[in-house]
Amino acid sequence: MASWRGLPHRAIMSSSRISFFEVEILDCKTKQQLCFLDKILSGIQQDNQYEGRSLKDEEVLRELPVGTTATLYFRDLGPQIGWTMVFLTEYAGPLFVYFLFYFRMPFFYGLAKAFTSSPHSVVHLACCCHSFHYIKRLIETIFVHRFSHGTMPLKSIVKNCFYYWGFAAWLAYYINHPLYTPPSYGKKQISLSMIMFLICETGNFSIHIALSNLKIDGSRSRRYPFPTRNPFTWLFFFVSCPNYTYEVGSWISFTVMTQCVPVGLFTLIGFIQMTIWAKEKHHRYIREFKDYPRIRMSIIPFLL
Incomplete structure (x- = not known):
């Protein structure tokens, strides 16, 4: 069982445009790339690590100090x-x-x-x-x-x-x-x-x-x-x-x-x-x- 979890996709309007993100998911221990997500809407959520801490359930990409490209770390929490x-x-x-x-x-x-x-x-x-x-x-x-x-x-x-x-x-x-x-x-x-x-x-x-x-x-x-x-x-x-x-x-x-x-x-x-x-x-x-x-x-x- 892993800690990654997503919300239903939704559009976030900014200056009459839809904002997309490119998200790279890395293994927390090996730092190997697990997957690369292209054109992700900013409503996605996850319980991964960002700069040494786990993201809270209510945090979303558009509220984090990242650009349109983000790297998140995937941690397998086990059973x-x-x-x-x-x-x-x-x-x-x-x-x-x-x-x-x-x-x-x-x-x-x-x-x-x-x-x-x-x-x-x-x-x-x-x-x-x-x-x-x-x-x-x-x-x-x-x-x-x-x-x-x-x-x-x-x-x-x-x-x-x-x-x-x-x-x-x-x-x-x-x-x-x-x-x-x-x-x-x-x-x-x-x-x-x-x-x-x-x-x-x-x-x-x-x-x-x-x-x-x-x-x-x-x-x-x-x-x-x-x-x-x-x-x-x-x-x-x-x-x-x-x-x-x-x-x-x-x-x-x-x-x-x-x-x-x-x-x-x-x-x-x-x-x-x-x-x-x-x-x-x-x-x-x-x-x-x-x-x-x-x-x-x-x-x-x-x-x-």
Whole structure:
């Protein structure tokens, strides 16, 4: 699958004349000519490279700093998969994997403990929270998210699934282990972390709704997110990516609730990755919008 894509031909009138282009398509790696297009109308679009960057979907030849002859680079993106399917695969896996350990399948803890149930209420609560988190993600994928890009490389989804599914198995193994012991401070620690978990999950969902509403009119014009009447979106006053802030808060709460080292490591790695994404988006907002609020940070208010 390649990234080249064209629009239906249309005439562009300039000084009562139709403007044509000659377009040379080169392989991005070998620089060999793949084809030469003669008398191309200026309405053509493509996702190729121009001077080191990929052209956006909405860019057309007549808006680029080129003459009537242009050289574009063709990049083969390899096998692709739609973003909706990507997220469904990534999030359905941990849900299924966790239940294998929760119900103590025979090949995990031995036949003596097969299909038994933990006597600790926190174990059952952790299963509910983990399931709720990924069910929410699946619902958001189907009904809430609006994707700017259509596909992801197939090799990337394999890597992502290994990450999500692998960590789900690792933390589920210890939380549901017959030798697992409840948190040090008992019910108080569990209850407080449960409240924080629900607050962060609600906040995360609210931010996703707000981000989705930015594109609800189908417009391709870029706008930065802003707080709404929903109090959970007021975090936009202070950070560019509060969805990541709430996401990290959910996993910190889950870590405190279960007091489990693998959960803590998963939270730490997730925080590092989400910080990278948040900083990239934050700097992109600053570059694109001159009136972007300077008080905002990337992911942690007043700090990071």
